[in-house]
Amino acid sequence: MKKLLYFFAVMALMASFVACEKMDIEQPVENPNNIKGTGKEIIIENFAKALANVLYENKECRELIKTEALRRINYDYDVLYMLVKDKKLNDGTTLENLMLTYLDSKDMDFMMESFPTLTIFVPSLPENSFSCDSWNVQTEFPDVAVRPNNSLLTYCYDAKGNEYVLEPDEIPGFPIVVLKINERIILKKERDSHSSILRSTKNPNIEFEFTDPVFDNTMPRPETRRDDYNNNVKIQKALEAYNIFPNNLIGWQRDYVYYNLTNSNDRGRLDVRFRESIVGFKFLGNPSTLIDNITRFRDDPKLINKNDWFDMRKISIPGTSRSMLTPWTDGEFEFQVKYSVLSKNTPSSETNTSFRLDPTKLFNINVISKTKGILWKKRTVYMVTDIQNLFCFIEVPMFDYDLSKYSITYKISIFEKDDPQTTSQTVQTSTEFASNFSFDPGIGEIIKTGTKYGSSEKQTKTVTSTTSVTTGSDDLGTVTVNFEDEIIRSNNFKFENIQGRNSYPIPDFNNAYRTGHYQIYVCPILLN
Numbered sequence: 317m318k319k320l321l322y323f324f325a326v327m328a329l330m331a332s333f334v335a336c337e338k339m340d341i342e343q344p345v346e347n348p349n350n351i352k353g354t355g356k357e358i359i360i361e362n363f364a365k366a367l368a369n370v371l372y373e374n375k376e377c378r379e380l381i382k383t384e385a386l387r388r389i390n391y392d393y394d395v396l397y398m399l400v401k402d403k404k405l406n407d408g409t410t411l412e413n414l415m416l417t418y419l420d421s422k423d424m425d426f427m428m429e430s431f432p433t434l435t436i437f438v439p440s441l442p443e444n445s446f447s448c449d450s451w452n453v454q455t456e457f458p459d460v461a462v463r464p465n466n467s468l469l470t471y472c473y474d475a476k477g478n479e480y481v482l483e484p485d486e487i488p489g490f491p492i493v494v495l496k497i498n499e500r501i502i503l504k505k506e507r508d509s510h511s512s513i514l515r516s517t518k519n520p521n522i523e524f525e526f527t528d529p530v531f532d533n534t535m536p537r538p539e540t541r542r543d544d545y546n547n548n549v550k551i552q553k554a555l556e557a558y559n560i561f562p563n564n565l566i567g568w569q570r571d572y573v574y575y576n577l578t579n580s581n582d583r584g585r586l587d588v589r590f591r592e593s594i595v596g597f598k599f600l601g602n603p604s605t606l607i608d609n610i611t612r613f614r615d616d617p618k619l620i621n622k623n624d625w626f627d628m629r630k631i632s633i634p635g636t637s638r639s640m641l642t643p644w645t646d647g648e649f650e651f652q653v654k655y656s657v658l659s660k661n662t663p664s665s666e667t668n669t670s671f672r673l674d675p676t677k678l679f680n681i682n683v684i685s686k687t688k689g690i691l692w693k694k695r696t697v698y699m700v701t702d703i704q705n706l707f708c709f710i711e712v713p714m715f716d717y718d719l720s721k722y723s724i725t726y727k728i729s730i731f732e733k734d735d736p737q738t739t740s741q742t743v744q745t746s747t748e749f750a751s752n753f754s755f756d757p758g759i760g761e762i763i764k765t766g767t768k769y770g771s772s773e774k775q776t777k778t779v780t781s782t783t784s785v786t787t788g789s790d791d792l793g794t795v796t797v798n799f800e801d802e803i804i805r806s807n808n809f810k811f812e813n814i815q816g817r818n819s820y821p822i823p824d825f826n827n828a829y830r831t832g833h834y835q836i837y838v839c840p841i842l843l844n
Contacts, residue, residue: 793831
């Protein structure tokens with residue numbers, strides 16, 4: 317039976333047309349192996365059971381979690397426990413008061429000290445079986461899920477204290493929320509911050525901030541339309557550049573974009589309205605191969621964070637059609653971008669920025685559904701059998717390419733963020749600079765004289781720069797971009813599979829920027 321299913325890897329299931337068939341498998345829901353042990357595991361389990369009880373017994377708490385999740389303060393359906401635990405309900409109680417009827421106060425203190433960004437996440441699940449938007453707080457009583465960082469299994473608890481396990485390749489099709497650590501919000505550091513500050517309702521001295529402004533949704537900004545490059549004024553000049561300098565034979569396409577140089581005009585000043593930008597992203601190769609090639613950095617068992625997706629391996633279970641391990645316990649992916657452009661006259665350093673992507677835009681999947689459990693404990697779960705990569709429109713502005721200051725080459729590195737640990741080092745690099753620039757007293761500015769290198773020779777200089785080594789995130793690789801690279805290769809379209817559409821036409825961007833894990837398209841865009 318063909319159905320349109322949505323797979324949210326962590327927050328949601330990736331939207332696609334999928335082949336779905338029913339398999340009725342009678343097996344106990346309970347798992348003989350649980351996370352009972354010593355220390356953290358027991359306290360986490362008790363916290364999850366307490367939350368399941370509170371959500372079952374108290375409609376106001378269900379309404380509180382739903383209302384707060386719908387705010388999407390970090391663009392995910394995340395509720396930071398510390399920010400809501402002391403909010404007064406109609407009867408004067410609080411979420412924490414109710415939790416403490418099931419949980420020892422010492423255990424509560426341990427949880428708040430160990431996991432200050434403890435988060436209740438509301439996932440969106442297949443066939444509209446459950447989501448924050450559709451959650452009927454009158455009739456739907458979600459279980460609570462936890463996946464320890466040292467396990468691919470997801471441990472779940474209902475209001476009766478029962479524990480059951482979802483296997484690595486199973487996605488629930490029933491009401492459930494997830495306990496996790498927030499990756500987009502952290503305790504405020506002892507420094508000035510340009511991020512919005514979030515404060516505990518009871519203790520205003522406890523402050524949180526966003527790891528990057530791109531995750532701050534407390535003051536919503538209008539989303540930029542990114543999915544129509546063919547009529548997008550932001551890249552219009554880059555499209556024109558191909559007609560001015562096709563294949564970069566006479567001049568460079570960036571000469572036209574940044575300096576307005578043409579065949580008949582060989583003098584121009586920098587147009588500061590444009591920024592080098594990443595405008596497209598997709599994973600390359602088999603998703604399971606990508607996962608296998610990424611090194612994970614583990615520590616003690618803890619609540620899951622989304623990046624456990626990269627722990628997972630494609631498996632083949634004898635006697636079944638189960639093949640793909642599936643994440644569903646968090647929301648969007650967070651990617652860190654480091655770009656490094658060397659400066660002629662001043663010490664250089666890397667610059668960091670981020671972008672986020674909903675998994676529905678990254679992947680297309682095939683799934684099968686089954687019924688798991690016995691009698692009244694039956695539940696519908698889904699298993700992923702295949703994943704295909706999709707092309708994603710993004711917009712990540714970086715810098716204005718002032719060739720009078722910067723080298724003709726820069727580098728872009730992309731990481732899948734996971735609580736990165738960085739160390740810095742100073743290096744010296746020999747690089748090339750264009751020298752066809754002069755001061756124009758008429759306009760009082762430096763201008764570029766001649767396309768490409770003009771009549772002058774390029775300069776080679778040794779410059780000092782600061783680079784960082786990241787040891788806590790998944791390094792997806794580095795690409796090199798040159799000022800002289802083509803932006804657009806032809807007036808023809810290229811075709812990419814995007815969310816909800818196959819063979820979608822986009823401009824023929826330069827396809828040279830790829831690693832073993834991803835491909836990006838780079839293009840100067842006009843800022844708003």
